Amino acid sequence: MKKQLSLSSLSIVILVVLSICLLTISLGYRFFVEIPNEKLAVLKLQNRDLDRIISTTVHMGDALAQMNYGYAILEDTYNYITQPNDDYIDTNFSTNVFQNLEIDGAFILDTSGKTIFQKGLDHMTLKPLDFKQLLIEQKLIHAGLLKQASTTDKALVGTINTNVGLMVYALTAIYDSDITEQTNGFLLFLQRFDKNFVSELEEQVKIKLTILPYSDDFQDYPILSDEISNVTTIEQIKYRVLQDEMGIPSLVLRITHLNVYKETLLTKELLITLLIQLIIMLLIFWLIRIKVVKPLLQVNTAITNMNDKQNLIKLHHRSRIGEFHLLVKHFNHMVEIVNSQQQQLSELSLTDALTQIPNRLAFEKKFTQEWAHLQRNQTPFAIVMCDIDYFKKYNDSLGHLAGDDALVKVAQALTLSSRRINDMVARYGGEEFIILFSGIELAGLKMKLTEMIESIEMLEILHPDSSVSKSITISIGATLMTPPRKSTEKMNLVRAIGIADNALYQAKNNGRNQAKIVFDK
Numbered sequence: 001m002k003k004q005l006s007l008s009s010l011s012i013v014i015l016v017v018l019s020i021c022l023l024t025i026s027l028g029y030r031f032f033v034e035i036p037n038e039k040l041a042v043l044k045l046q047n048r049d050l051d052r053i054i055s056t057t058v059h060m061g062d063a064l065a066q067m068n069y070g071y072a073i074l075e076d077t078y079n080y081i082t083q084p085n086d087d088y089i090d091t092n093f094s095t096n097v098f099q100n101l102e103i104d105g106a107f108i109l110d111t112s113g114k115t116i117f118q119k120g121l122d123h124m125t126l127k128p129l130d131f132k133q134l135l136i137e138q139k140l141i142h143a144g145l146l147k148q149a150s151t152t153d154k155a156l157v158g159t160i161n162t163n164v165g166l167m168v169y170a171l172t173a174i175y176d177s178d179i180t181e182q183t184n185g186f187l188l189f190l191q192r193f194d195k196n197f198v199s200e201l202e203e204q205v206k207i208k209l210t211i212l213p214y215s216d217d218f219q220d221y222p223i224l225s226d227e228i229s230n231v232t233t234i235e236q237i238k239y240r241v242l243q244d245e246m247g248i249p250s251l252v253l254r255i256t257h258l259n260v261y262k263e264t265l266l267t268k269e270l271l272i273t274l275l276i277q278l279i280i281m282l283l284i285f286w287l288i289r290i291k292v293v294k295p296l297l298q299v300n301t302a303i304t305n306m307n308d309k310q311n312l313i314k315l316h317h318r319s320r321i322g323e324f325h326l327l328v329k330h331f332n333h334m335v336e337i338v339n340s341q342q343q344q345l346s347e348l349s350l351t352d353a354l355t356q357i358p359n360r361l362a363f364e365k366k367f368t369q370e371w372a373h374l375q376r377n378q379t380p381f382a383i384v385m386c387d388i389d390y391f392k393k394y395n396d397s398l399g400h401l402a403g404d405d406a407l408v409k410v411a412q413a414l415t416l417s418s419r420r421i422n423d424m425v426a427r428y429g430g431e432e433f434i435i436l437f438s439g440i441e442l443a444g445l446k447m448k449l450t451e452m453i454e455s456i457e458m459l460e461i462l463h464p465d466s467s468v469s470k471s472i473t474i475s476i477g478a479t480l481m482t483p484p485r486k487s488t489e490k491m492n493l494v495r496a497i498g499i500a501d502n503a504l505y506q507a508k509n510n511g512r513n514q515a516k517i518v519f520d521k
Contacts, residue, residue: 021280029273046257050240052205053255054224058157060201061168064191065155067101068170072155072187078174080108081185084116098123105131105167105190108174111183113138113146120164124196131190133163140171140188145245149173150183159193159244166193166242166250193242193251208256214241214249224253291321299328312338352427354404355411363426363434367493370422370438375483382445383493384435384478385500386414386452389512391431393465394472406461406472407431413455417448434497442480442517449476449515457513468513476515477504496520 071077071092080088093106098121108117120129139160140146149156155172167190173183191197195211202209224240242251299315306312314332318325350362358366374381388394388410395403407427414425414433422438437448453474461472479499503518510516 018284025273025276029269049207049257056201056204061157064189065157065170068187068189069155069172072172072174093119103189104129104192107188109186111185129164131162145171146186149186161244161248161250168193210254212252212254214252218252355408355427357411357415358426360428366424367436379439380482382437382440382478382480383496383500384476385504386433386474386476387504388431389468389473389475390466394463397465409459410456413459417452417455445480473513475504475507475512477501477507478517481520
């Protein structure tokens with residue numbers, strides 16, 4: 001016997017061959033064609049994104065600088081240095097002013113950096129902000145910002161790290177409105193570099209930005225102003241560290257760069273690669289088609305035919321693929337199981353679940369099978385209907401469990417009275433039973449009916465609500481018939497049962513616990 005090849009082994013071999021081929025082709029194409037072009041395109045696009053972010057950030061800082069400069073050259077601001085007064089503060093640095101200017105901090109300093117006025121207020125939440133740490137550490141002096149501001153007539157703009165987070169600052173030397181006298185102090189505005197600031201920046205540059213807290217994980221990442229060409233990893237391109245004027249990192253900006261590529265889809269190299277891949281795919285497809293698909297289609301056709309004919313039979317297909325061989329083997333085993341179960345179900349469908357004797361369907365099937373024999377030999381037969389007397393009262397008095405037990409005992413007793421091979425006792429429904437006596441004469445039928453009545457009485461099943469006896473009794477109706485001579489004439493079982501049922505009705509009217517025979521007219 002030839003060694004069978006498993007489907008798993010075959011698929012692994014095909015997968016390995018396919019993977020090596022595709023990997024070689026893809027890497028070659030990627031290395032020699034795609035990577036250089038895409039890298040250049042990505043760098044250009046992402047540099048452009050960075051330029052937009054930086055320029056927009058500067059522009060937003062310029063707006064703060066213009067407001068700061070405007071306040072610094074006010075004559076009232078200039079006079080406040082020498083003569084501080086509450087009216088100036090109430091007018092120029094109220095809560096409404098913070099909200100309108102969208103600033104979060106305002107400081108007025110003298111030429112030595114001493115604070116004359118300070119106010120910190122989150123312009124979004126209106127919660128106070130404490131910049132005490134900023135003043136204690138004198139970052140403005142250490143960073144040389146005051147010195148720079150005193151040498152220029154413009155506002156300085158940048159970022160500075162504080163105890164409440166990274167801030168965009170605007171610092172202007174205070175002059176009079178004509179800028180003719182020497183500076184006598186400085187005006188500092190602070191604006192939080194937070195989610196709100198980034199959201200506004202994101203809206204202007206149309207690039208998704210996310211602000212993250214700085215951690216040591218980002219210590220090797222580039223700052224915002226670095227060129228992308230100096231960045232070595234794709235991951236580092238996504239993140240930019242934000243530093244303040246003293247070079248202290250504070251926040252991380254995650255940038256979702258715009259990925260817009262303009263490429264030529266069909267190049268000579270790509271066509272060659274696609275052609276090779278197509279040939280390989282066709283070869284693999286052909287192999288799978290011959291080794292796997294075709295046998296499966298044959299099996300599918302066979303199973304479809306079984307379904308159409310409603311006839312489940314074993315398969316006789318062979319294959320060197322181990323799994324396919326097992327599939328056929330297990331299918332055939334299932335066929336055996338299903339056929340066996342169908343046989344069992346067929347038997348169960350013909351058996352009364354409670355009494356375990358044949359049911360009405362089994363009786364009709366038996367009669368149909370027996371009819372040809374009876375008609376051919378002109379054999380007389382009897383149809384007998386039995387009914388337990390006052391069975392409803394028995395159930396009402398003793399309960400349905402007792403009623404079920406009584407039905408089982410009555411069924412067993414009736415079965416013992418019809419033990420010939422062609423006789424049959426079946427439960428017709430409820431407390432009714434039907435019996436077929438084949439090849440019986442009138443005298444024999446009378447004896448059988450008497451025997452049946454006595455056998456039930458001998459069970460001595462107490463019946464407290466019976467009007468005819470202390471124990472359960474039965475009433476019987478029967479009819480004795482001979483099949484018609486014409487072989488083409490069919491016996492009407494319904495009619496025969498109706499006659500027997502009419503006889504049963506007469507037996508009940510005559511006082512029950514008796515048998516009545518009625519002949520067909």
